[in-house]
Structures are given as C-alpha cells and as structure tokens.
Amino acid sequence: MKREIIQTKDGSTTIHLEEWNESYHSKHGAIQEAYHVFIKNGLSLFENKAVSILEIGFGTGLNSFISFLEAPKYKQTIDYTGVEAYPVSPEEVVLMNYVGELNAADRMLEFEQMHQCNWGEKIKLSDSFSLTKRKQFFQDIDDVAQFDLIYFDAFGYRVQPELWSTEIFKKMYDALKENGVLVTYAARGVVKRSMKEVGFRVEKLAGPPGKREMFRAFK
Secondary structure, three states: OOOEEEOOOOEEEEEEEEOOOOOOOOOOHHHHHHHHHHOOOOOOHHHEEEEEEEEEEOOOOOHHHHHHHOOOOOOOOOEEEEEEEOOOOHHHHOOOHHHHHHHOOOHHHHHHHHHHHHHHHHHHHHHEEEEEEEEEOOOOOOOOOEEEEEOOOOOOOOOOOOHHHHHHHHHHHHHEEEEEEEEOOOOOOHHHHHHHHHEEEEEEEEEOOOOOOOEEEEO
16 A cells, blocks of 8 residues: 655644555644644643553554653653554654654654664653553454553544444453543544443544544543
C-alpha cells in the first residue's frame, strides 16, 4: 500500500495511505487533534496522579511524545504502553516534524528513543515518563485492570470496522481499571453502541478542528 508524507493544516506532518484515502492523523491538524482528543479530554483528567496509559495505534509516536511533554505540566508520572501491529519505518519517522512544531528541540533525543527502543522492553525517558512498545495485533490484547486511560487511535471505522467491534471494546473495558477512561476521535453511532454493549458509559464531546464530535467513555 502506497504511503505518502503529507502536511496537515496546522503545519504538522502525518502519513497518508492513498489506497484507503486514510491518514494516521487528522488532515485538519495532527498536533491539534492529539491535544484536543487525548490531552484535553483524557490526560488532563489525571492531574497530580500516577497514570498508566494504553495507546491503541502507536503509529508515528505523536500522542506518546505529547504526553511525555505534558507530564510535568500536569504533575504526573506516566507509565505508557503503545500497541502497534505495523510499525512505521525509520525513514518515515525522520520525516515527522513534531519536535520542531512543538518547539521541543531539547527533547529530540527522547523522540528518537521512542522509536529506536526495543519492542517489549520498558525504557525510562525521564523521572516522570516510561514507555513500553508492544508489537501486537489489537485482537490479541488481554490485559486485565492494568490501565487508567486508553487512547483509542486506530484507523477509522470506514476502512477497518473490525477494530471498532464489540469484541475489541470488551478487551478495552477489561484492560481498564475501575473508573478508567477511554478517549477516541470517533463519533459514529455504531461505535457508541459497541462501547455501551460491553459496559461503558459514553459521552459525546465537541471534536477537534474539522470534526464536530468525539467520544469519551468511562468504566
């Protein structure tokens, strides 16, 4: 499948899959979307806490990197697990302009470490942030009560509806601790029904730029 690096409307880059007409992040702004969906409506709920995060779709590492940058602001200690079945290539990572766009030149080493570290091994990037990457199909996730927060950032329902099934959301529900939270950019009725079927309480929130709505779900 042909992959192209494109610039989104806020100046940040993403990867576009031409055959699916699908991108890793919103064309309206990769960084804006990450902040709105995952930080504002997810991470910020856990201020002054130790928080364990599961990301469904590690991809370019953008959500992980922003969480790393935000942890000191929210006085958090983050234990981050990123799951990815098809890792991006080193050549693609080099073309992502997140460090510059986030004015984080002094954190270039940590962004590189996120991508260069071994799969399945926990690394400590700072006193407040550790990362474990798992090369794994989402269907094979079997964690039980391990995470406070899930960033659900899989490819869209239009191209991969199987990733938004009741089966997958049951795995997400099981992986969360009691009172855990799942946030996603999605806002389809079929997705909401799958979430509610497994026990989530789902709320609809204003979406990021270019998208009217998004979901946040509670265990």
